[in-house]
Amino acid sequence: MSETIKYGIIGTGVMGQEHIQNINLIENAEVVAVCDTNESSRNQAKSLVRESTKFYNDLNELISKNIADAYIIATPNFTHINVLEQILKTNKHLLIEKPLCTTTEDCKKFELLSKDYSKIIWTGMEYRYMPPVTQLINEVHNHVIGKIKMLSIREHRFPFLNKVDDWNRFIINTGGTLVEKCCHFFDLMRLVIQSEPIKVYASGSQDVNHLEEKYDGKTPDIIDNAYVIVDFENGVRGMLDLCMFAENSEYQEEIVAIGDIGKIETFVPSNASGKDSSEVRIGLRKDNVNKSKEVKVDKDILAAGHHHGSTYFEHLAFINAIQKNKKPEVSLRDGLMSVAIGEAAENSIVENRVVFMKEFNL
Ligand SMILES: NC(=O)c1ccc[n+]([C@@H]2O[C@H](COP(=O)([O-])OP(=O)(O)OC[C@H]3O[C@@H](n4cnc5c(N)ncnc54)[C@H](O)[C@@H]3O)[C@@H](O)[C@H]2O)c1
Known part of the structure; x- marks a missing residue:
């Protein structure tokens, strides 16, 4: 493996271009190949990469050239399963955009197909890498709030953007909002x-x-608002509050974890707010303890995408795993489980009932 990680990007619409812009900020990484079936997407990507980057409109051709160390799969959700079946031939490191597939069944199929794959398969769960969210995760895992009992996540944002051929307007293409977005x-x-x-x-x-x-x-x-409650084996309950007709909210995501000794909360600013920093607040039940920490993100990193810097930090972690021969931080199983919970929530709405995860034979 060369020291510089050579990336091949498959799908250079909105998210593929965000990946390129973030890879461009990383010293030991380079985009060497791009594959997209759409001419306009290829042309948009051309303005972001070096002249030496090779362009393809056919996945098999990209695969046969064998010039990348790692592939990013950023094609529409419904195409993932077919692209994944083909890309397994490469035996290169893979970062697959969420949702892994549109259905739990397809995720299970891919898990089986890739069981002997020797390189990294990483699901693109980049919200883990938003700096204020990473901070909250670490504080909870360091038991700052004691034993966690409740976790609520609110996302209030703008409607789905227009995509190439507007594939994201129908459940059949996306898996449904609670799979597509809320995984x-x-x-x-x-x-x-x-x-x-x-x-x-x-x-x-x-x-x-x-x-x-x-x-x-x-x-x-596709639905545009929901409340979802998830009960976990350890007795903790999670709740999602989603609204997709809430442009100009000050915060796009608000995450609150409550334990037996305290509460931690963080607020991820919306793009509309124009803020480059967020806050993580901890309040303990005893002795009136209240702490607040500002989490700032570098402006170049913020400008390289729409996800509060997370794509950049996701790539640093991905590259680190490749170079140090480590397991993926976000596994295929993580990707599969996030789809299964989303599918359970979609089913719960349609069937007006509690859905048990054991129904998915996971
Ligand atoms: N991590 C995140 O927060 C996040 C945000 C947005 C999108 N996504 C995910 O990224 C993926 C792409 O979404 P997008 O918003 O960029 O969509 P998009 O429509 O903007 O881009 C998709 C691109 O893939 C191309 N494409 C389609 N089939 C192809 C194939 N077989 N081979 C090569 N290229 C092909 C299309 O021509 C298009 O250019 C989706 O899975 C989406 O859910 C993730």
Whole structure:
């Protein structure tokens, strides 16, 4: 392996370009190849990479050239399973954008197919790497609030953006909002709580967004708001509060963990707020202890994406794992579980019932 990690980017729409911009900030990393089936996406990527970067419109051609050490898969969710089946031929390190696949069944299929894969397979759960969120995770794991009992995650944001061919408007392409978007939050719940989910209850619907849009005569079917409750094996409960018609919220994510001796909370600023720093606050029940820490993110890192610096820190961790021959910090199982909780929540809404995780035979 060369010292500089040579990346191949598969899919250079919104997220593929964010990966390129962040890789460009890392000294020992370089994008050597790009593959996208869409000419406009390839052209947008051309303005972000060196002249020597090779461009392909066919995945098999990219694979046959064998010039990268690691591949990023950033194609639409419904394409992941096919791209993954093909990319396993490379035996190179893989970072797969979330959600791993649109269904738990496909995630299980991929897990089985890749069981003997010897290189890193990393699911892109980058919210773990947002600096204020990382800080909260560390404080909880250091028992600053005692034994965690409750975790609530609120995301209030803008509607889904337009994507190439607007694939993200239908459940069949995305897995549904609670898979597509909220797998991040279910991953955070498992990570912070350090336990597996038992049951999921959700209430949600499509009340405001995309109702006037038509694609081949069909109206989008993705929900835009929900409450989801997840019960974990260790007795901790998690709650997600999602609203996707809340542009101009001061904070896009607000995360609160409460333990038997105290509470920790963090607030991730929305892009609309223009803030480059966030706050992590700890309040202990005894002796009126209140601490607050400001978490700042470098402006170049913030400017390289839409995820409060997390893509940059995710790449540092990915590269570190490659160079030090370590296990992925975000495993295939983590990716699979985050999809399964999202699917359970989607099912809970449609079927109006509690969904038990054992139904997925995980
Ligand atoms: N981590 C995050 O927070 C985050 C944020 C946004 C998107 N994503 C994920 O990234 C992935 C891409 O989303 P996006 O927003 O960039 O979508 P997008 O539509 O902007 O880009 C997808 C690109 O993939 C290309 N493509 C489609 N099929 C292909 C194939 N077989 N081979 C090569 N290229 C192909 C399309 O032409 C397009 O350019 C999705 O899985 C999405 O869920 C993750």
